[in-house]
Amino acid sequence: MIQAPLGTSDILPGELARWRRVEAAAHDLMARFGYQEIRTPMFEFTSLFVRSVGDTTDIVEKEMYTFDAGSTESVTFRPEFTASVVRAYLEHNLHKQRPFQKLYYLGPSFRRERPQKGRSRQFHQFGVEALGSGDPWVDVETILVADAFFAGCGLSGTSIRLNSLGCPECRPRYRDAVRAALEPDRGRLCENCRRRFDRNVFRILDCKAPACHAIAEKVPAIGDSLCDRCRSHDRTVRDGLDASGLKGRWSPDTRLVRGFDYYTKTVYEFTAPNLGSQNAVGGGGRYDNLIAELGGPALGAVGFAIGLERTLIALAAQEKAGETPNDPTVDVYVVTVEPGPVSRAAAFSLATDLRRAGLSVDLDFEDRSMKSQMRTANRFNAAIVCILGPDELARGVVNCKSMSEGTSESIPRGEAAARLPDRVAAARRATPAVASKE
Ligand SMILES: [Zn+2]
Ligand SMILES: [Zn+2]
Missing domain, CATH: 3.40.50.800 (Anticodon-binding domain)
Structure with a gap:
């Protein structure tokens, strides 16, 4: 008997009612917030992800499904959507028609991860990309969209972690401060983090290894290192969330770094209760340099991606769902x-x-x-x-x-x-x- 490959799963008729409800919640919401759907290919040239996600990230270093496509350049099944959406935005000159575009997507992504509950090698994402604006209120809007999505799915008790990663002007200062704080304990970090120290020191801050976790406690918060522009941006986002009814729902988390190189300023993550340590159901942030890095004009952007499998697991945990009906409904x-x-x-x-x-x-x-x-x-x-x-x-x-x-x-x-x-x-x-x- 041939089975499905490790880390993939079939979505059977009995589960599809839930999937379609969640997808319908996404489409309905997007119409209300003025986002338009975009569909990009499932694979892209590998160089797109190396340049955008970053060549020292876990994703690019070890999780991509890359293959040789014969006569053309190496291609990779998308590990995420943001790079593809920005590529399409530039390739089709959407930014010349109207620089500010609010787009959304729904579909599968692929990462060669160690399979575990809520983490598949083919997984599904719903996400938005608001391209072409540096306005902090757009950050606030994306967070409200994600929050409304979870509410629309019927998931309650989510909370929001918020951080700023600074910009190319102030981030090097913070990188130096993090390295200085970690230097005395460098030898006690886990193997991964010893490698990260030179290549991607921020990832040490969210390492799950207990030793690293304790060491990272000593690292100063980025707040002190932020430049004036980043500080004021961050304040507007925080005040905007409070003014939009999310007061008490979000909390600052200086260890939140997210696993992509392209983030600047705002980063955020949504967590759901009853999921144990793998409790993140989605997250995102601002990426003000990615459009320019991919050959476009200097325009800001912000977006998030939500894992649909994770969302469904969170919903099931909430409902302590008994049997899933596996029968059709007929008139x-x-x-x-x-x-x-x-x-x-x-x-x-x-x-x-x-x-x-x-x-x-x-x-x-x-x-x-x-x-x-x-x-x-x-x-x-x-x-x-x-x-x-x-x-x-x-x-x-x-x-x-x-x-x-x-x-x-x-x-x-x-x-x-x-x-x-x-x-x-x-x-x-x-x-x-x-x-x-x-
Ligand atoms: Zn800055
Ligand atoms: Zn570590």
Whole structure:
């Protein structure tokens, strides 16, 4: 038996209702906030990610799915979307039509990580990129969007960690301060962090190894090193969050650095309760130099990415979800009384007419007893069951039973397609509980 590769998963019919709810929440929200969808290819030239994400990051050093595409340059399955979105923005001159563009995306990304709960090698992200503005209020807006998304999914209790990473003017000062603070304990850092010390010292601040965690406590906060512009930007974001109803929901976290080189100024992360140490469900920040680094004009930008698998795990943890319903919901289930080809043909023809009338319909194909067909109709949450027995077939009628009202009526077979849509609607109205079962 061939199985799916490690770190990938199938999304089965029983889980898809949740996925589609979360995706619908994203699309609805984006319309409300004025973001437009963009779809970019799943793979790009490798150099795009090396230049944007950064060649000393974990992602580029060891997690990319890179392959040789024959005659062309090496290509890589996208480990994230931001670089692709910025590339497309520049390649299609979107910035010349209108420099400020608010875009969003939804789709799979790929990283060769050690698979664990909530961390797959193919995972799905929803994210926004507000390109072409340096205004701190745009940072605030993206945080509000992410917050509204989690609320729209029904996830409660999320909190926001916020930090500033400074800019090319003030960050070198902070880098020196971090190195100076870590230098005495350099030999006690974990192997990864000893390597990071010269190459990417900020990543030591969010290392999960207990020894590194303790050592990093001694590192001064970046606040003291920020230049005036970064300090004032940071203050506007903090005040903006408070003024927008998020007071008490966010907290400063000077160890938040995020795993990408391109971030400047604001960075933030959303965490959800009940997820243990892997509690981040999404995050983002400002990247004021990336557009220029990828060959465009000097324009600021800010965005976030949310992990959909993580969000769904957080939702499941919240609901302590029991069984996931694995059954379709139909308007009408057609039940036959006698097995055999005559009943089957009549049931199939009725189902076809009703489907053409816009109803969702299913029927038995296994010659099961009437009782077990009725059980299936119940499991499928059918509003109406159409019963075709020998008597109905002989008289050219359909016995239509409303499952919620418990009533039955005989409808001429020729009128079924015209009359049943109204009967279904009436039966659904009679049972609000049925409609909300999903
Ligand atoms: Zn600065
Ligand atoms: Zn470490």
